[in-house]
Amino acid sequence: APDNVNARAVIVSGPPGIGKTTTCSLVARCSRHYKLMEFNASDARSKLVIDSMSNSLAGNRTLKFGSGGSSLERAVIIMDECDGMDPGGTQALIKLIKTTKNPVICICNDRQDRNIRDLATHCLDLKFKRPDNMTVAKRIKGIMEGNGKSADLASIESVVEACGQDIRQVINHVQFFGSIGSGNSRTCQKDSQVMLSPFDACSRLLSVKKDPMPLDKRLDLFYIDPDFMPLMVHENYLRPLDRRAGGLDEVSVLERAAKASELIATADVMSGNFE
Known part of the structure; x- marks a missing residue:
């Protein structure tokens, strides 16, 4: 069953392009x-903007006139892209929900965002x-x-796979080309690295493989989230060493762990200098 079934708001999370906003x-x-x-919370993202919105919407009703007579309408507030809000804006939105x-209805892509985790405690949590x-x-x-x-079903399925099941991207592709055949089924290929979460990227970076990953691909994985990835690597870099890749003895494993730790520390120093 969903969490917080009696909450005063709902948070809808899931990957982009699958119809969250349309459904809501x-x-x-x-x-x-x-x-x-x-x-759009990426525009109305600050505490000041949300507070101003809260003052005007907290008890808002509008009077509607029509052929069937007049009636009072209450507003349904949809806050899209909530993971683009700053912490102050998130707290102001929580206050709005309470009052x-x-x-x-709050909508986001990144359910693991720290601000979203705080917001979710006050919402019915629905995951797409x-x-x-x-x-x-x-x-x-x-x-x-x-x-x-x-329309050829097999070719369409190839496009869907290439677009990462992003329905919006698939529709844009269809509108652009007019039809789908074997000749253009892969032209909308998304960068597979971009569709990874920081957690998946870290797992790939630290996975033990026979053939080392090229440096350019490692950098692509790192820049998925350059602020978060160093923390993920620092938290998990010792785990691959538990597997004793390549049949290394304990001394060699410890030497590699020490070298990795030294490089991480050096990277932290360099990052501070660049700032």
Whole structure:
């Protein structure tokens, strides 16, 4: 069961491009008594902005006039890209959730962000996952055929795989090329490194392999999150040594551990000097 089922707000997390914002917008529009008010938290990210918003929205109702007469509407507040907020903005948003009478929907990509973890304790926690390739491919095929476009299911599935199940990216690719065949099914290939989380990148960096990873690929993994990756490496760099890669004796393992520790310390010093 989801966490915090009685929370005053909901937080929706998951990879980009899989329909989180669209889903939340559709849910918010299900009732005619609610008016959708959407904010991009990467723009409205500071405490001052959120506090100002809180003062105007905390008990907000709007009067709607129409052919069926007048009615009071309450706002549904959608805060998108909450993982782009600064700590002060996050705390202001938590305060808004505690005081507002309006439903609040928070959306983020990085559920492991420190600010998001604080926010999640006050929200119903809903996690979106990437759909499988075939599910996306069948849906895209139906959309294309409905618009009179040619569509080969195997080629579409290749595009979905290349786009990392990013539905938005797949649709953009289809719109650009007009149809999908074997000739252009891989042209939207995403950089596989970019789609990794810092945790996955650290695991790859520290994995024991017969053939060492090229330096340029190691740097690509590091720059996925240059602020967080050093901490991850420092926390986990001794774990691969437990496996005694290459049949090394204990002295050699300790020497390698000492060398790694020395290099990490040197990197910290250099980082401080560059700043």
